[in-house]
Each structure stands twice: as structure tokens, then as C-alpha cells.
Amino acid sequence: MSTEDGASEPTFVEEGREFKRDTNYIPTRITEDGRDGYPVEPGRYRLIVARACPWANRAIIVRRLLGLEDVLSMGICGPVHDKRSWTFDLDPGGVDPVLKIPRLQDAYFARDPEYPRGITVPAMVEIATGKVVTNDYPQITLDFSTQWKKYHREGAPDLYPEPLRNEIDEVAEYVFRDVNNGVYRCGFAGSQQAYDEAYDTLFARLDWLTERLARQRFLVGDTITEADVRLFTTLARFDPVYHGHFKCNRSKLSEMPVLWDYARDLFQTPGFGDTIDFTQIKAHYYIVHSEINPSGIVPKGPELTHWLEPHGREQLGGRPFGDGTPPHPPIRSEVVPAEHWATR
Structure with missing residues (x-):
């Protein structure tokens, strides 16, 4: 069974079954002490992402907030992959300019010629060998915060403060199970019962998040x-x-006032909204998921300028970056065209 991130099989929906995500990722870590054979080193690795993918989008945001651009380069795949792999079709000649490969699959097979799972983003690739080191996306961003600390920009926020880690982990688990993965359990449900259960769980969690975020920013x-x-x-x-x-x-999100205000608050925070490419997001889902959208038609809406309207969340207090500062603007090669995130 494949996931939305691209795999060897094009099937997303299994008739009669609920959606089960394969969470067996490559567990190798890039750490300060190099315990797995891959120490943190400037220029040694390349982060491969696709702006369409929510899991990769996390890595893009955290890398930017922490200011790791100068020590960790980033390759960006196009939004529409085939059954084999994400591809570098946005780059000249369809080849990543650093890794010199046309498909992310090549980096996975460089590590394991018989790699049996989905070719997923984000992925950390060792540049010299061309091998994927890890695609364990939840751990990648935590390691950016904890293992790459020596290379954080001045004023980088603490996204994983030690006194709050247990609570962050608990909330993040609820969010993953019921929301991040919950939307896929709805979309890829293979039966009415599986869909109904996923739908109810998703919106129950969104209601729980609404109550929480009504009290705190x-x-x-x-x-x-x-x-x-x-x-x-x-x-x-x-x-x-x-x-x-x-x-x-x-x-709709725009019909859930607390979550809509919260999302706009983050969207308007440097490092969040300016990493979002709605054009690529819509192209990915509506074209790749042909079982769900066989016509391949990509909708024109919704209107995007509402993301820039005032949100009023400042009244709840809070300091977005704590004792730190906002990140600098994105480097030129990583700027998302304004028409892809702020206008129709």
C-alpha cells in the first residue's frame, strides 16, 4: 500500500478497509555525536522536500526558523510524482543541481537497491555518497532543534524547550493521530464505516483544539x-x-473561527506562510490522487487573500519567538511566488 508521498504502487484506497499509514521510516539519525555514523556537519547533507507535502513542509519551516540554510542546502521536487518517485522536474534538465539525479528514488536505491517502501519526502541525503540517510520526518525536525543547535542562527527560537517536551510530545501525538493523519483516513477510507469513524475523530479533535486555543495563543x-x-x-x-x-x-477552516484565526496568526508569521505554495499543493492532491479525482481537474479556489486579514490573536498574549527573533527573508532561490500563496 502506498502513501500520498509516493511509492511503487499507485493505489491509495483499499476497498473495504480503513487507511493505514506505513510509519516504518529509515531510523538512522544525524546527530551531534555521530552515533549512527552520520555526524552533524555543515554542507554534508541535502534536505529534499516537496512544497506540496505537509510532512516535508514541516522541515522547510523548522529549517527556516532556525536559520540552517547556510549549513543545510535544500532540493525541491515538483508537486506531481508518478508511481515510481518524486522527481526534480522544477530544476533545469529535470536534475537536482547538487545530487545530479532526476528522481529521489535514485538516492533511496543508492542506500538500498532493494528499498521496499515509499519514496517519501522529506529525506536527508548525504551529498558525497548520494545516499538517503533518513526519511524519519518526525525525528528530522526534532533533531534540527536539538542536534544542529551549534549552527542555529542568532536569535533562533527554541521550538522544543526541554521543560515542555512531554507536553509537546503528547499534543503532537494527538494532532498526528487525529488531524495530520486523520484527514488521510477520511480521504483514503475504503468503506463508509471507516470514513465515518475517521470523520468523527477528526472533528472531535478539531473541537478539542478549538477549546485549547480559545484560551492560549x-x-x-x-x-x-x-x-x-x-x-x-x-x-x-x-x-x-x-x-x-x-x-x-x-x-471549512474559515468557518471555525478560533482555528482560522490561529492559522492566520501563524501564516502571517515569517517562516510559515511564506513557505506555503497553494498552487503546488492543489496540483499534487488533485492530479496524483486519480482514484479520488479521476478527471484530474484542479479547482481554482479558494480565495487566498483572506489569509492576510487581521487575526486578533495578539490579545491572548504570547511571544511567537520567545526571547528570539523572526527569521530573515527566504533566500532568493527558495522564494515562493506571491501569486502562489497570497492571491488567487
């Missing part, structure tokens, strides 16, 4: 943490994709 503590990053990437895709395409249609 951010999910844990009074600053942005890893938990907020993980929720944001799903909320950003909710109205353009999940509401209609995945049948998560009790309410």
Missing part, C-alpha cells in the same frame, strides 16, 4: 513550538484540499 506554552508547526501544515491545506477532496466537510 499557541498550543504549548506562550511561544511557537514544534507542536504548532505540526498542526499548521494540515490547517493550511484544509480548505484548498481536505475539505472537498478528502470529504472533511463538516466545516
Whole structure:
């Protein structure tokens, strides 16, 4: 069974069954002490992402907030992959300019010629060998915060503060199970019962999040943490994709006032909204998921300028970056065209 991130089989929906995500990722870690044979080193690795993918979007945001651009380069795949792999079709000649490969699959097979699972993003690739080191996306962003600390920019926020880690982990688990993955359990459900159960669980969790965020500006503590990053990437895709395409249609995000204000607060925070490419997001879901959308037609809406309207969350207090500062603007090669995130 494949996932939305691309695998060797094109099937997303299994008739009569609920959607089960394969969470067996490559567990190798890049750490300060190099315990797995891969020490943190500037220029040694390349982060491969796709702007369409919510899991990869997390890594893009955290890398930017922490200011790791100078020590960790980033390759960006196009939004529409085939049954084999994500591809570098956005680059000249369709080849990643650093790894010199046309498909992310090549880096996975460089590590294991018989690699049996999905070719997923984000992936950390060792440049010299061309081998994927890890695609364990939940751990990648935590390691950016804890293992790459020596290379954080001055003023980088603490996204995983030690006193709050247990609470961050607990909230992040709820968010993953019921929201991040919950929307896929709705969209890829193979039976009415599986869909109904996933739908009810999703909106029960969104109601729980609404109650929590009605009292506080951010999910844990009074600053942005890893938990907020993980929720944001799903909320950003909710109205353009999940509401209609995945049948998560009790309410649009824009009809849930607390979550809508919260999402706009983050969207308007440097490092969040300016990493979002709604054009690529919609192209990915509506074209790749041909079982759900056989016509391949990509909807024109929704209107995007509403993301820039005032949100009023400042009245709840909180300091987005704590004692730190906002990140600098994105480097030129990583700028998302304004028409892809701020206008129709």
C-alpha cells in the first residue's frame, strides 16, 4: 500500500478497509555525536522536500526558523510524482543541481537497491555518497532543534524547550493521530464505516483544539513550538484540499473561527506562510490522487487573500519567538511566488 508521498504502487484506497499509514521510516539519525555514523556537519547533507507535502513542509519551516540554510542546502521536487518517485522536474534538465539525479528514488536505491517502501519526502541525503540517510520526518525536525543547535542562527527560537517536551510530545501525538493523519483516513477510507469513524475523530479533535486555543495563543506554552508547526501544515491545506477532496466537510477552516484565526496568526508569521505554495499543493492532491479525482481537474479556489486579514490573536498574549527573533527573508532561490500563496 502506498502513501500520498509516493511509492511503487499507485493505489491509495483499499476497498473495504480503513487507511493505514506505513510509519516504518529509515531510523538512522544525524546527530551531534555521530552515533549512527552520520555526524552533524555543515554542507554534508541535502534536505529534499516537496512544497506540496505537509510532512516535508514541516522541515522547510523548522529549517527556516532556525536559520540552517547556510549549513543545510535544500532540493525541491515538483508537486506531481508518478508511481515510481518524486522527481526534480522544477530544476533545469529535470536534475537536482547538487545530487545530479532526476528522481529521489535514485538516492533511496543508492542506500538500498532493494528499498521496499515509499519514496517519501522529506529525506536527508548525504551529498558525497548520494545516499538517503533518513526519511524519519518526525525525528528530522526534532533533531534540527536539538542536534544542529551549534549552527542555529542568532536569535533562533527554541521550538522544543526541554521543560515542555512531554507536553509537546503528547499534543503532537494527538494532532498526528487525529488531524495530520486523520484527514488521510477520511480521504483514503475504503468503506463508509471507516470514513465515518475517521470523520468523527477528526472533528472531535478539531473541537478539542478549538477549546485549547480559545484560551492560549499557541498550543504549548506562550511561544511557537514544534507542536504548532505540526498542526499548521494540515490547517493550511484544509480548505484548498481536505475539505472537498478528502470529504472533511463538516466545516471549512474559515468557518471555525478560533482555528482560522490561529492559522492566520501563524501564516502571517515569517517562516510559515511564506513557505506555503497553494498552487503546488492543489496540483499534487488533485492530479496524483486519480482514484479520488479521476478527471484530474484542479479547482481554482479558494480565495487566498483572506489569509492576510487581521487575526486578533495578539490579545491572548504570547511571544511567537520567545526571547528570539523572526527569521530573515527566504533566500532568493527558495522564494515562493506571491501569486502562489497570497492571491488567487
